[in-house]
Amino acid sequence: MPGPIHKLTDTKIEAELKKARTAAFKGKGKPILLGDGGGLTLQISRSGTASWLHRYMRHGKPVGLGLGPYPAVSLKAARKKAEEIRQQLAHGKDPLAEKRAQQAEEKLAATSTTTFDSCAATYITDHKAEWKSAKHAQQWTNTLAMYASPIIGDREIGSITTADLLRILKPIWLTKNETASRVRGRIEAVLDWATAHGMRTGENPARFRGHLEHLLARSTPEQRAEKHHLAMAHEKIPNFMVELSKQDGMSRWALEFLVLTACRTSEVLGAQWKEISADGALWIIPKERMKAGKEHRVPLAPRAQEILEKVKPFKKGDGVYIFPSGSEDKPLSNMALSMLLRRMAITGATVHGFRSTFRDWVGEKTTHDHRTAEAALAHKLPDRVAAAYARSDLYEKRLAMMKDWAAHCVAGVA
Structure with missing residues (x-):
């Protein structure tokens, strides 16, 4: 299959940009599209700046995929990117979906060194205003520091698993059921927060319904009973x-x-x-x-x-x-x-x-x-x-x- 017929040259692009900037200076600027062939297009804005765009059809709908600004991305580099997109389309792939998936992976990789302790600290700071007292925030800090930090505190937030939760909860699930339930709920909230911020993916391993409830022993009513404060007669x-x-x-x-x-x-x-x-x-x-x-x-x-x-x-x-x-x-x-x-x-x-x-x-x-x-x-x-x-x-x-x-x-x- 023959490649596209290239219509642009560096000289032609510079000439068109000069015209566009002159028009913009006179207040007569307008958008311009310069096609190179095979879907590769240089779009020039009203102000005279330019960027590359690859245009193609997907499921009967036109799609425009940005390839970067000109001249940071040269004509030669833009043609190479455009060819990669055409190859993806030839193999039935969606270039836009592929690009977004790659960006998500890069974002996750960039935040993968964020630890549970640092995320928990940020979560507590973000939610202090909605809590009724500083004591409540201190309780969050203390319980997570005592039970969660020794096991997952320095772990990457995206690597925490169900096995980690069981290591935290099993030793106290029957003997300190109320405390264990609060610890579980607080870990679940921090992990949900991390997921919402793109720091982890997948199911929350701290979820109780339909998950941990089947892995932790059922506590008795006596074990779940609230410990009442001692009172004077x-x-x-x-x-x-x-x-x-x-x-x-x-x-x-x-x-x-x-x-x-x-x-x-x-x-x-x-x-x-x-x-x-x-x-x-x-x-x-x-x-x-x-x-x-x-x-x-x-x-x-x-x-x-x-x-x-x-x-x-x-x-x-x-x-x-x-x-x-x-x-x-x-x-x-x-x-x-x-x-x-x-x-x-x-x-x-x-x-x-x-x-x-x-x-x-x-x-x-x-x-x-x-x-x-x-x-x-x-x-x-x-x-x-x-x-x-x-x-x-x-x-x-x-x-x-x-x-x-x-x-x-x-x-x-x-």
């Missing part, structure tokens, strides 16, 4: 509060405030003066600081209001936080209250467990109803239909309940 609370009143420091006031309000540690430590009403009887926690992402109104019993008055003198100028750390306007650390319990030699109880203590007291010693107690704890109703109709936050009922709880707690405090 409600009968012991009055004596505990007496001992707490003998302690010094900001942690002592923060812990008492936490017990009286039945709020979470992060909610109390992050409490700000602007969240307290003018009369000091109401604390409104914004949705951004709530686990459920919904604003929470907390009625403050007289003793809780007294605590606010006790710590107000420690406010420095325009200080933001109610329970600041030292002389700086920063909240107490997450460990401050736990360390206080340790100094008091309190065993068998945790800071978070005081919420359970409050809930047990309501159910066993009062006539306050279940829904009011759940509202005080800012729990979501498990029944979505019921939740849709439960528009009230039962503030008045909760006010009465929190006053009763405070009276129980401080019964022995002078």
